[in-house]
Amino acid sequence: MLDIKFIIDNIDTIKEGLQKKGYSKEDLDIDGLVALYKDITKLKTSSQALAEEKNKLSNSIKAAKPEERQEIINKSKALGEELKKEMEKLNAEQEKFSLLEFKMPNMPSPESPVGPDDSGNVVRRKVGDVPHFDFKPRDHIELMEINDWSEMERIARVSGSRTYAIKNDLAKLELAMHMMVLDKLRTNGFTIITVPSISKEKPLYGQGYLPFSRDEIYYMPEDDIYLSGTAELILNSLRADEILQENELPILYAGFSPCFRREAGAAGKDTRGLVRVHQFMKTEQFVICKNDISESEKWHKKLLAISEEVLQDLELPYQVLEVCTGDMGAPKYRQYDLEAWVPSQNCYRETHSCSNITDWQARRTNLRYRDNADGKVKFAHTLNNTGIATPRALVPFIENHQNEDGSVNIPVKLQPYMGGKQRIGKDL
């Protein structure tokens, strides 16, 4: 959500930003939005004049002489009817406006690369060496089979496609990764918090899933409840409607939750294995900070650095991708993705997604703070980044660290979370 006054004052910048993000005039009619707002303003002014007059009449009744009362009451009643009609009109227009407003994407950063889709994303750097095996490396599905680490076929019969069941040391590894990342985040000042995976509808608008991608979300109509695709959804609304003190900021959450995605738009993509499943676990980094672009950009870099450190601790080769305007989601101002090397696919695959949302979400959730400098109430900035998401992260992990016999090496930083084990495999 954007400030309508900002839109009016910067209409050309807004139009340019929309175009960069791939929205056409047919998708979003800015001139229409502004015209509607001006209509609403006129209606407000006229209806407020009516209300003022009516209030004056009502307040005069107590002091009026008995014989005057009936006349005042009649006048006030008539005004009331008129006002009611105006208010109905005003409410209808405001509802229309609010629907349009919720469809307005965030403006992209001037520093984001401009492009139509993922082809416009820019690799900022590559870190770590892609491994060269002197044997024929296995893909993660094979590795799971020979190590007795999974029940992929059986679980598909029980729970359907795009689900997973992993066991033995691989199951332990999954949880170990989360523990390692949660510890790292706590060291960086984050508050560890476990959150539900169920959500009412309102937070989905607050985060910006709705009204953009309803078909990606599980919905349970009997309870009017949704399944959350990320802890970001919950954390973004946790402080909704609050006015925080500036010195409570920044608020840093390390949220852990099971995550659910319908993957409706991913037909045929990554249908086997652990890359894309309907239910997974994610540790999420979420930041609420001051309304100051240099402050939130600082946190954006910090979040990116933390997740790079996670991949380095896991000893995975990766690249940092700066996402272009056309590939960014509607809420985002600026976005980096981290992609880890997946040997069996001979390419980098996304493990982390790091975004600065500026005040776009805070406007939707009405999350504000009182600024110490001027005492004014301002919308906060929010940011989010993956901490670690499993089982996807297991794919590059076990493929990069595999040995010829199918066993998998555990990097030093992860060993404490694996009971000191340096290697895992069927007979270890």
Next chain:
RNA sequence: GGAGAGUUGGCAGAGUGGUAAUGCAGCGGAUUGCUAAUCCGUCAUCGUGUUAAAGCGAUGCACAGGUUCGAGUCCUGUACUCUCCGCCA
């Protein structure tokens, strides 16, 4: 699932049909100067106004309706919180 009590500003807390007290915190100003105190204003959203303010006005007492000239207050529905009962990992 059942019964009862509750929800007022950033926080605390009055208010039983006639303009939302008061205190604390924050912000602005004034004044006095021993580590701060005192006084005044402001302190949620919007309209109007302005370079910016001031000012004027509308709205706002969990949310949505209703009754009334007039609703924090009366009525209906919903959400949430607390207590108790039931069920339960």
